[in-house]
Amino acid sequence: MELGGVFFTRMRPAPLAEADPRAEIRVEAQAGGEVGELRTWIGRRPLRAYAFRRQPFTREIWGRLRTALPDGQHTLVAFASAGDTAGAFAWPFEVDG
Numbered sequence: 388m389e390l391g392g393v394f395f396t397r398m399r400p401a402p403l404a405e406a407d408p409r410a411e412i413r414v415e416a417q418a419g420g421e422v423g424e425l426r427t428w429i430g431r432r433p434l435r436a437y438a439f440r441r442q443p444f445t446r447e448i449w450g451r452l453r454t455a456l457p458d459g460q461h462t463l464v465a466f467a468s469a470g471d472t473a474g475a476f477a478w479p480f481e482v483d484g
Contacts, residue, residue, distance in 0.1 A: 393418045393467045393474030397447065400463070402478035408455035410482070412436070415447040416467030416474075422446040428464040429456070444469075456482045 399413035400406035412434065416425045425438040425446040436448045446467065464477040 392472060393422070393469055395465055395467070395474070395476040398463070398465075398476075398478060399449075400480040403480065405481045405483055406456075408457075408482050408484040409452045410456065410480070411449075411451050412463065413447070413449040414463070414465045414476075415445055416465065416469075417445050418467070418469030418472070420444065420470040420472075422467055422469045424466075424468045426466045429461055455484070458482050458484050 394417045395414055397413055397415040399411050416422050421443055422445055425448055427434045427436060427448055436450055438446045438448050440446050460479055460481050462477050462479050466475045
């Protein structure tokens with residue numbers, strides 16, 4: 388991990404993986420300082436999720452979708468901020484119900 392930057396890990400569905408229509412969504416943001424905010428989207432739709440903290444320099448979202456996704460490729464986007472830095476990461480996954 389680069390100090391001062393934001394690093395994303397524990398991504399579910401895993402990048403390029405096949406997922407259930409009501410997929411488990413998980414992502415953790417790590418930084419060299421306190422992670423203040425973590426938000427997620429599927430495509431252009433924001434996910435309403437609580438981001439909790441396990442350690443001072445991490446914040447995590449972990450849950451299951453309430454609404455089933457249609458079959459096809461989807462993109463999960465994560466954004467996190469930590470002090471005077473921020474980062475974003477996007478990865479595709481496939482739903483085959």
